[in-house]
Amino acid sequence: MRVVSLVPSLTEAVAATLPGVLAGATDWCARPADLDVPRIGGTKNPDVDRIVALAPDLVIANEEENRAPDLDALRTAGLPVLVTEVRTVSQAWPELDRVLTACGAPGRPRWLDEAEAAWAALPEPAERVTAVVPIWRRPWMVLGRDTFAGDVLARLGVDHLHAAHTDRYPRVPLEELRAAAPDLVVLPDEPYRFTADDGPEAFPGLRCALVSGRHLTWYGPSLTSAPRVLAGALRAARG
Structure with a gap:
């Protein structure tokens, strides 16, 4: 798989799970610190032509982070685009699982299980x-x-x-x-x-x-x- 990520948090998730899969990322994708991939502009102003030239198998994006016209342009150019929607912690688990599976992960990564367990174990706040x-x-x-x-x-x-x-x-x-x-x-x-x-x-x-x-x-x-x-x-x- 060759994946271009338009979302910093998804970039980190894919890099941690599937090293070598990322073919491009935004200028704002700062994690992992040693990520060495072509940069394709910002989350709000990606270079569509640059992304198309990278010939990815998949572009991953987010409905809030990225602009619909840019995603439509990528689809028009023939690129598959997976768009996430994460507005609660509970939504994060299935959406991350969906992204990583689409990127070629053979199974759920350990860090995702550990993250879900950390939030499930969070005690009820003593005060608000x-x-x-x-x-x-x-x-x-x-x-x-x-x-x-x-x-x-x-x-x-x-x-x-x-x-x-x-x-x-x-x-x-x-x-x-x-x-x-x-x-x-x-x-x-x-x-x-x-x-x-x-x-x-x-x-x-x-x-x-x-x-x-x-x-x-x-x-x-x-x-x-x-x-x-x-x-x-x-x-x-x-x-």
């Missing part, structure tokens, strides 16, 4: 806290309804305040985010790279949790350690 979860600034955008990251946080006892918003990633003025007075402001390091010096200063008087965006938003091998890594960061922020 509220949060706002910015994913961008200038303008400020936050997690809204029906998101994978929102489900991850909910399983860890964090209820984000825009879960019922009509938009999945609404723009919300900073003043409104502050006025909501959440127990926590959760600041991931992707897609916007929030850091100790870029993000917390916008929320004076509020507790901020700097978390790994890979563990919060990726569905792949990172799901094995995500419960432990995220729970530790959230616990540290709450003191």
Whole structure:
């Protein structure tokens, strides 16, 4: 099989399971760190001609991460495209299994069993806290309804305040985010790279949790350690 991946988390999943199968990946596919394959542009602006020239047997994509016109162009060029939809942790298991099987995996990889077991063993949170979860600034955008990251946080006892918003990633003025007075402001390091010096200063008087965006938003091998890594960061922020 020759596979081109348009999704960083799927790139990591395929590379961990089927070394040598990837024939191309996006510029944002940073895992594994030693991945040496042709780069085909970004997730939102892939070079369709470059992908076609690579002659893959399969292109793997995601309904949220990638644009429908790009996927349609790849199909028009005669390439099979598998599109995933993952908006909850529970959806991740069958979708990852489906992708890896389509890429030629002879069976379910151990890391996927370990990841599912890690989330199944997660204890019921002793208490629940509220949060706002910015994913961008200038303008400020936050997690809204029906998101994978929102489900991850909910399983860890964090209820984000825009879960019922009509938009999945609404723009919300900073003043409104502050006025909501959440127990926590959760600041991931992707897609916007929030850091100790870029993000917390916008929320004076509020507790901020700097978390790994890979563990919060990726569905792949990172799901094995995500419960432990995220729970530790959230616990540290709450003191």
